[in-house]
Amino acid sequence: MSRRSKYPEQFRRDAIELVNTSDRPLRQIARELGVNHETLRSWVNTAKQAVEAGPVEDPAVADEVQRLR
Template sequence: MSRSSKYPEQFRQDAVALARSSTRPLAQVARELGVNHETLRNWVRNAERGESAPSSETTVGEQERELRELRKRVAELELEKEILRKAAAYFAKEMGR
């Protein structure tokens, strides 16, 4: 999809999110955004296709790197949680004096 669009990528993503979350008809959402309803329909379809098929641009190395980063972040959050748990127990004991 090297074809350029007159709409920025972020606008298209936001429009798709709005169309998916809205109870209004797609044509009405498109009209409110000032885009053709078929254009919005295509954006939604493309987003659905992109979600169902794994990206060929994502390599195994990138996935492994992301997994390492996520595991590191989980470890940091678990440590923070433990520190906060201990602090809460300490202050609860102090308040009981």
């Protein structure tokens, strides 16, 4: 069973951006947004890991590139 977030994807992206660009503490930002601070911390950490992992290569695109070469 898939668990659906009560926060829209765009809201989460905006919250992560706010944490990354603000000099305010994460707890304060979470309070202002009405989000649990651990939830916000989780979003930020997940986004950070995704950036560090780099782009995910689509196998279909890789096959097409190989075919074109």
